Amino acid sequence: MAWRGGKYMPRTDHPINTKIALALALAAFSYGVLSVRYRWPPYPEVLKAIQALEAREVKAAETRKVMRNKSLIKSRDQKNIVKNTKTKVIDAEGVFQGATLIAIGTGAAMLVDIEGQVLHRWNLPFSKAWGYPPHVPDPNPDPMVRFIDAEVFPNGDLLVIYHADQDTPYGYGMVKMNKNSEVIWKYARNAHHDMHIAADGHVYTLVHSYQKHAYDELGHFRSPMLADAIAVLSADGQPLDEIPLTEAFLDTPYEPLLFSQITELDKKKNDYLHANSVMRLEENIADKFPLFEAGQLLVSLRNLHTIAVIDPGTRKVVWAARGMWKMQHDAQFLPNGHILLFDNQGFEVGHKKPRSRLLEIDPLTQKVMWAYTGSTLENFYTQYHGNLQRLPNGNTLSVETADGNKIIEVTEAGNPVWRFSLRTRSEFKTPNPINKATRISYDFFDAPFREQIMSSLPAKKQQETASDSLESGVTEKRL
Amino acid sequence: MSPLQERVCGVLWWVSVCFLLLMAGIMAGHHGWVAAKAYDVVIAFSSQLLHGGDNIDVEKRVPPATMQLDPGRISPGVTLLTTLDNRVVALDAAGGELYRWQLPFQAVWPHYFPDELGKSFVHFASAHLLPDASLIGVYHDARQLQNYGMGMVKIDKQSAVLWSYKGRVHDHFDVSGDRIYALEHQSVSSEQAQKLALLSPPQLADTIVVLSAGTGKILDMIDLLDSFTATPYEHMLYSHNSGKKKFITATSVEVLPSALSMAFPQFEEGFLLVSVKSLNCIAVIDPLIGKVVWAARGAFTKQDKAIFGADGNIWVYDSQGYYAGKRNNTLPRILRVNPLTQGLAGSYVPSLPPKLFGVDKSNNSMDKGDIRQLDNGNVLIAMGAYGTVLEVTPAFDVVWKHYRDQPVFEAHRIDGMAWGEVYATH
Numbered sequence: 001m002a003w004r005g006g007k008y009m010p011r012t013d014h015p016i017n018t019k020i021a022l023a024l025a026l027a028a029f030s031y032g033v034l035s036v037r038y039r040w041p042p043y044p045e046v047l048k049a050i051q052a053l054e055a056r057e058v059k060a061a062e063t064r065k066v067m068r069n070k071s072l073i074k075s076r077d078q079k080n081i082v083k084n085t086k087t088k089v090i091d092a093e094g095v096f097q098g099a100t101l102i103a104i105g106t107g108a109a110m111l112v113d114i115e116g117q118v119l120h121r122w123n124l125p126f127s128k129a130w131g132y133p134p135h136v137p138d139p140n141p142d143p144m145v146r147f148i149d150a151e152v153f154p155n156g157d158l159l160v161i162y163h164a165d166q167d168t169p170y171g172y173g174m175v176k177m178n179k180n181s182e183v184i185w186k187y188a189r190n191a192h193h194d195m196h197i198a199a200d201g202h203v204y205t206l207v208h209s210y211q212k213h214a215y216d217e218l219g220h221f222r223s224p225m226l227a228d229a230i231a232v233l234s235a236d237g238q239p240l241d242e243i244p245l246t247e248a249f250l251d252t253p254y255e256p257l258l259f260s261q262i263t264e265l266d267k268k269k270n271d272y273l274h275a276n277s278v279m280r281l282e283e284n285i286a287d288k289f290p291l292f293e294a295g296q297l298l299v300s301l302r303n304l305h306t307i308a309v310i311d312p313g314t315r316k317v318v319w320a321a322r323g324m325w326k327m328q329h330d331a332q333f334l335p336n337g338h339i340l341l342f343d344n345q346g347f348e349v350g351h352k353k354p355r356s357r358l359l360e361i362d363p364l365t366q367k368v369m370w371a372y373t374g375s376t377l378e379n380f381y382t383q384y385h386g387n388l389q390r391l392p393n394g395n396t397l398s399v400e401t402a403d404g405n406k407i408i409e410v411t412e413a414g415n416p417v418w419r420f421s422l423r424t425r426s427e428f429k430t431p432n433p434i435n436k437a438t439r440i441s442y443d444f445f446d447a448p449f450r451e452q453i454m455s456s457l458p459a460k461k462q463q464e465t466a467s468d469s470l471e472s473g474v475t476e477k478r479l
Numbered sequence: 480m481s482p483l484q485e486r487v488c489g490v491l492w493w494v495s496v497c498f499l500l501l502m503a504g505i506m507a508g509h510h511g512w513v514a515a516k517a518y519d520v521v522i523a524f525s526s527q528l529l530h531g532g533d534n535i536d537v538e539k540r541v542p543p544a545t546m547q548l549d550p551g552r553i554s555p556g557v558t559l560l561t562t563l564d565n566r567v568v569a570l571d572a573a574g575g576e577l578y579r580w581q582l583p584f585q586a587v588w589p590h591y592f593p594d595e596l597g598k599s600f601v602h603f604a605s606a607h608l609l610p611d612a613s614l615i616g617v618y619h620d621a622r623q624l625q626n627y628g629m630g631m632v633k634i635d636k637q638s639a640v641l642w643s644y645k646g647r648v649h650d651h652f653d654v655s656g657d658r659i660y661a662l663e664h665q666s667v668s669s670e671q672a673q674k675l676a677l678l679s680p681p682q683l684a685d686t687i688v689v690l691s692a693g694t695g696k697i698l699d700m701i702d703l704l705d706s707f708t709a710t711p712y713e714h715m716l717y718s719h720n721s722g723k724k725k726f727i728t729a730t731s732v733e734v735l736p737s738a739l740s741m742a743f744p745q746f747e748e749g750f751l752l753v754s755v756k757s758l759n760c761i762a763v764i765d766p767l768i769g770k771v772v773w774a775a776r777g778a779f780t781k782q783d784k785a786i787f788g789a790d791g792n793i794w795v796y797d798s799q800g801y802y803a804g805k806r807n808n809t810l811p812r813i814l815r816v817n818p819l820t821q822g823l824a825g826s827y828v829p830s831l832p833p834k835l836f837g838v839d840k841s842n843n844s845m846d847k848g849d850i851r852q853l854d855n856g857n858v859l860i861a862m863g864a865y866g867t868v869l870e871v872t873p874a875f876d877v878v879w880k881h882y883r884d885q886p887v888f889e890a891h892r893i894d895g896m897a898w899g900e901v902y903a904t905h
Contacts, residue, residue, distance in 0.1 A: 001790075024493070024497055025496060025497060026499040028498070028500040028501040029500040029501070029504040029507075030504060031501060031504060032500065032501045032502065032504020032505040032506075032507070033502060033504045033505075033508040034504075034508070035504070035508070036505060036508030036509050037508065041507075042501075043505055043508075045508075046502075046505050046509075050509065137527070144550060188482055194811060208644055220802060253822060253823040253824055253825055254822070254823050255826070255828075256778045256800070256812070256814060256823060256826040257778045257823070258802070259778075259800070259801045259802050259812075260778045260780065260800050260801075271884060290818055297572065307758050319820065319821070319822055320822075320823070321776075321777070321821045322776055322777055322778055322843065323775075323776045324714055324715055324717075324718035324760075324776055325718075326718070332766065344600060346717075346718045347717050347718070348718060357717075359714070359715075362711075362823070363821065364819070364820065365711075365821075366774065366775045366776070366821055367775060368709035368711050368712065368713070368714045369711065371714055373717075
């Protein structure tokens, strides 16, 4: 219709022929359908918008679900979790004596003795550590943010990495606090999963960023992607360097690994590598690794089922292996020249319940030098996360985070000697209540902090602990 | 409103409508709202226009062709191929057929298949030409995804049977001196199942069978399941990725020849390199003790052939390791693995024509491929489902190409002088 002579009149001079217009309309609709199939423009851009909206909705829905559930929030509080844990010393002679640092609950960590008595607590919820975090524009509430990694210093300072549930990027940064949970310094990047404090005091960690540019060589890496990098910080938290991990593979003989089947898990997030651990090869053990040099960095890339060693000087991968492990975590150099890692899903067959395993391998031959797979009496499984520590007496401490909710110490023969676990998991509808555990000899702590934590023990126990310390010697947390 | 303004408004109106319909089409495609059949029709039609369809007419798709891209660097000799149509053919450098062996399966075992349909799917999968002009061949049933090995024969130049072995031998085998090393499907025994809790028969676990090249009699057997147990590589068995029925399925066995033993100081002449597809691993076995002395997983997935390379690396035909960016869409590639460091020494992804056999996974030729080290340092690569044979230099320059309208399972290069003697005198 057209407005003519003061009234609407039927049009007789349509600008576009009706048939042509209908054909154009049908073509537009068909093009839209086909653009999804063949990824023609503008579908890739529309897809990014759809994914962003979906991610926001998922995050909002999960946040609402958690925050409306008071009992759930209560169950995530460290004190409530601790009340419902049990510690069992299975073999007092076989246990490696010391305090265990446990990241537990949300925004909290604690130090416990062998019998599970709490020696010291740190409690710094994310919102208290960061008023307005510049690196997290819309942070999840505190009941959804926890310590994923924690390292204690001799004076009781604690360095932690925050992780958020149901958010991407989920790394909420790094904070160093004193023994009274007061902030010393903060690192405002999306630090995630793991850190390593080198002998020279530098801190190595993993950081996320949303990367918009794609790679010509990697057509299947769609942007924007969650890009991983190794960040190097000074002892006081100043950023010194950042090594992007995808670039570390390009133009090396290991580039083919980027084309290997990537696990389906995080494709929607475009999280192609999913780095989850980093460790520096220290000078005192470098001679045990003929393939590597001191200063090189071992990383675990979950979604490629690969562990890799990167030279920080050339910023390139010098070695990588995709072995019998799958969805692995926490790869570490051992003083004996082997690599220890937590194999979440590589142990696949022959059992009614799924099992994880701890693997110690010779990187030169891929020989399995030691393995722990649990037993019929001691199920051992965590689908995601998980970490472990080789102790000076040959025992291994490991945490089943996602599914097991327990910490267990086993001997070289695979016999459990110590266990810390939740009493009844069903009461705690929370993911990952126990996130990280490290056994530390009392000698590691300086005298003032040691006296403080020991003062909480009964007198008799203080004496026993003091003599055990003298026998066990100093423990380096990462050897 | 002036006529011009009306026109402009009209055009803008239609542009807006088209844009909204475009968005509607995107939403419909993204969420799967469009009726499945209508969508499939559109996709099939567009696929036909753009790619000639997914189901390929073999005869029209890849005409046989041979390209001598760099004659000066081609390894001289005669190329021996095994193809899906039950022939072993010998070709010259220009692709001309010099000779052909052909022996239908039913001629060897006439009572095995009662019907013609069964007979038509059995073909030569691998072959080896002996100096006396006799040929050893292994039959496969193309329809079977497991237990597809159908037997081994030795035939003379006229394709007459010299001996036959009815064991379920399959895939790539090797001949060293007067011994044949082949893979044979075997069922997991009850004794093995009792020892290893992870087994749940009925399951297949391959064995290496050693036969006499002269008589076809069994000389030795090496059980692959037992070869891993009680070694530092036993955990490979627990890292099982394949279907539960095919517990250990291998696809190639190769003997370390004396000429290459210096390139592999950690192994000894006579050691056996096995590609264990179901475990996604390659392993080296000491045949005297029947145990794995080295094994590795790597960037490869469902790999086919593995060989000892003249450069001291193990070359692997990686059937499904190269993720091409779409779900279930992988391309084959060649990887070079350094057995001393577990490192990758290089990779090669050839550009290939579309597959002869498309997405139909009922045909077990999908993952087949062959690699052969040639005397001049080049490597001969047969890409099974693509009907393609390439000769590449150590730097992966393609110097010779051959396309067929059939899958090519194996390709050998026979020295021209030796062939001439065989062909001329027998």
